[in-house]
Amino acid sequence: AQTVxxxxxxxxxQEAETVTLSCTYDTSESDxxxxxxxxxxxxxxxxxxxxEAYKQQNATExxxxxxxxxxxxxxxxxxxxxxxxxxxxxxxxxxxxxxDKIIFGKGTxxxxxx
Amino acid sequence: IAGITQAPTSQILAAxxxxxxxxxxxxxxxxxxxxxxxxxxxxxxxxYSNTAGTTGKGEVxxxxxxxxxxxxxxxxxxxxxxxxxxxxxxxxxxxxxxxRDEQFFGPGTRLTVL
Numbered sequence: 001a002q003t004v005x006x007x008x009x010x011x012x013x014q015e016a017e018t019v020t021l022s023c024t025y026d027t028s029e030s031d032x033x034x035x036x037x038x039x040x041x042x043x044x045x046x047x048x049x050x051x052e053a054y055k056q057q058n059a060t061e062x063x064x065x066x067x068x069x070x071x072x073x074x075x076x077x078x079x080x081x082x083x084x085x086x087x088x089x090x091x092x093x094x095x096x097x098x099x100d101k102i103i104f105g106k107g108t109x110x111x112x113x114x
Numbered sequence: 115i116a117g118i119t120q121a122p123t124s125q126i127l128a129a130x131x132x133x134x135x136x137x138x139x140x141x142x143x144x145x146x147x148x149x150x151x152x153x154x155x156x157x158x159x160x161x162y163s164n165t166a167g168t169t170g171k172g173e174v175x176x177x178x179x180x181x182x183x184x185x186x187x188x189x190x191x192x193x194x195x196x197x198x199x200x201x202x203x204x205x206x207x208x209x210x211x212x213x214r215d216e217q218f219f220g221p222g223t224r225l226t227v228l
Contacts, residue, residue, distance in 0.1 A: 009154075035216055045204065045219035091156060100145060100164055100208075101172070102217060106156035 002027045004094050006105035013082045014113050020067075021077045021108050023092030033095040034068070034075045039107075040088040048090070051075065079110075087112045117141065118220035120205050126226045127195050135190040135223050137205030144210035146188040147217065148172075148180060150201040157204065163188055164210070195227045 003026045013019035025034070036048040051059045051068050058066050063083075067076045079086055092105040121136045139146065144165045149157040149172075159172030163182040177199060179191045188207075192199055202224050206217040 006156075043202070043222050045206075045217075047216045050216055100210075101159060101162065102147070103159075104149075104157040106154060 002029075002094050002096060002103050004092055004103050004105040006090075006092055006108050008108045009106070010109045010111070012111040012113055013079075015082055015084060017082055018078060018080045019082055019110065021079075021090055021092075021110065023075045023077070023105055025073050025075065025092070025094045025103075027073070027094065027096075029096060029098060031097055033097070034066075035093040035095065035102075036064070036066070036075075036077045037091045037093060037104075038086075038088045039091065040085075045091075049077065082112050084112050084114065086110060118205055118207055118218055120203075120220040120223050122223060123221070124224040124226075126228065127192075129196055129227055131195050133192045133195055133225070135192075135203055135205075135225070137188045137190070137220060138186050139188075139205075139207045139218075139220075140186065141207060141218065142185060143207035143218070144185070145208045146182065147206040147208075148178070148188070148190045149204045149206065150174065150199075151204060151222070152201050160190065160203075195225075197227045199225065200227045201225060 005024045032053045034051045038046045049061045063080045065078045089107045091107045095102045118139045147162045148160040161180040163169045166185045205220040208217045209215045
């Protein structure tokens with residue numbers, strides 16, 4: 001069975017600085033998708049970025065980028081120029097193409113210090 | 115309606131009572147999911163449905179049942195609620211099996227079982 005591990009329950013970063021959230025996963029599949037979701041205090045789950053496993057190029061969305069290391073099964077999220085609105089719980093998620101299930105990590109709570 | 119709606123927003127329930135959480139999407143998505151979110155445990159899949167008329171068990175299905183009579187609705191029923199089912203419940207949907215699309219989430223239902 002696939003597993004997703006986020007080893008950092010909480011992190012803090014100074015406003016305008018860069019922070020990296022780590023995520024590792026375990027799978028025997030060769031093709032899959034990976035996602036980072038953001039959950040602000042409003043409780044709404046918001047997609048931040050996605051990565052297809054067959055693509056070697058790391059995904060980027062404005063200030064958000066990933067470092068996808070397929071062999072190491074690592075999928076970290078980098079947030080550049082951190083803003084107060086980035087404060088939230090961040091979840092890493094793995095999507096199997098075989099059975100369509102999505103497995104979430106336990107989350108990392110990110111605090112932005114003004 | 116735009117996206118996914120859930121009802122009720124929150125509910126306090128006596129143990130032993132029956133409760134149905136409602137979920138409706140208007141995006142014509144084939145796949146729908148129910149998750150529970152508990153502090154320190156992230157989101158855990160309860161049940162899912164790849165298409166109308168079919169359902170499957172997720173990671174924590176015991177004590178819950180679902181039905182998928184049509185594309186839009188995916189209710190979650192607690193036949194006899196217990197305090198350990200106190201949680202925030204999220205409904206989600208995606209275009210379908212094996213697609214690259216992310217899941218879209220509803221706003222969640224906070225359920226307290228006393």
